[in-house]
Each structure stands twice: as structure tokens, then as C-alpha cells.
Amino acid sequence: MKLKKVLALLFCLLFIASLGLTSVSASSITPRWTNTFEVTMSHDNVDGYACCYVYIKAYEGTDKIDNVNIKLYRSVGSVLIIEESWENLSVAGDEFEFYDEVADVPTGYAYRLQVTADVHRYGVVESLDLYHDVYYD
Numbered sequence: 001m002k003l004k005k006v007l008a009l010l011f012c013l014l015f016i017a018s019l020g021l022t023s024v025s026a027s028s029i030t031p032r033w034t035n036t037f038e039v040t041m042s043h044d045n046v047d048g049y050a051c052c053y054v055y056i057k058a059y060e061g062t063d064k065i066d067n068v069n070i071k072l073y074r075s076v077g078s079v080l081i082i083e084e085s086w087e088n089l090s091v092a093g094d095e096f097e098f099y100d101e102v103a104d105v106p107t108g109y110a111y112r113l114q115v116t117a118d119v120h121r122y123g124v125v126e127s128l129d130l131y132h133d134v135y136y137d
Contacts, residue, residue: 035126045136066090
């Protein structure tokens with residue numbers, strides 16, 4: 001009986017140690033949602049403009065996607081400074097698409113594009129809160 005406990009403990013310790021050795025980036029993690037099928041976010045500096053794109057695709061039966069708030073932050077040390085924000089956007093149906101550009105964005109900083117939204121489907125509201133970080137050089 002003691003041997004089984006020791007082997008089980010050893011196995012658990014090896015498993016936990018192997019998790020520490022595995023590197024997983026946020027981009028390789030796919031969240032599982034009830035109402036939302038896909039969220040795509042991208043942004044980059046093109047000729048001094050921050051080109052920001054957000055796409056939300058919900059499952060069939062979605063009534064609306066609302067309370068969509070999109071913010072572009074510049075990271076200075078550990079502080080996030082808002083460069084631009086778009087608030088209270090919405091769309092009827094199951095697809096939301098957004099594109100805009102922000103002029104005169106300085107290079108040499110990391111930027112964060114964040115989106116929050118509510119996806120309404122069959123009376124259930126699912127809240128999204130996601131971000132994507134990119135270094136503008």
C-alpha cells in the first residue's frame with residue numbers, strides 16, 4: 001500500500017514538473033464559449049497609423065452583440081495609457097466587425113488592443129473580455 005502511495009505521489013510530482021517545462025503562449029489557447037464561435041483581433045503600426053481590427057462571430061440564434069468597447073493602450077513600463085477608445089458599439093445578428101485607424105502613434109512601445117462585449121443568444125448573455133499585445137517598431 002505504501003508503495004502505491006509513493007508511486008502516485010512521484011507520478012503527480014513528475015506531472016507537475018513537466019507542466020513547468022511546457023511553454024504555452026496566449027495565442028495558442030482557444031477559449032470555449034457558449035454563445036461565441038470566434039473572436040479575431042489584430043493591430044499593427046502602418047506608416048504611423050495604428051490599424052485596429054476586431055471581429056466577433058457568434059453562433060446561430062444570436063440576437064445581438066452589444067456593449068462592445070474597444071480600447072487601444074500604449075504600454076509605458078507597467079502603466080497602460082489609452083491612445084483611443086470606441087464605446088457602446090453594437091450590431092443586430094451574430095456578426096460584429098470593426099476597423100479603424102489611429103494617427104500619429106509613436107513606435108518603440110508595446111500596444112494593447114482590448115475588447116469587451118456582450119453576446120445575446122436565446123436569452124443568455126455571455127460577456128467577453130479579451131486583449132492582444134503587439135510591439136510597434
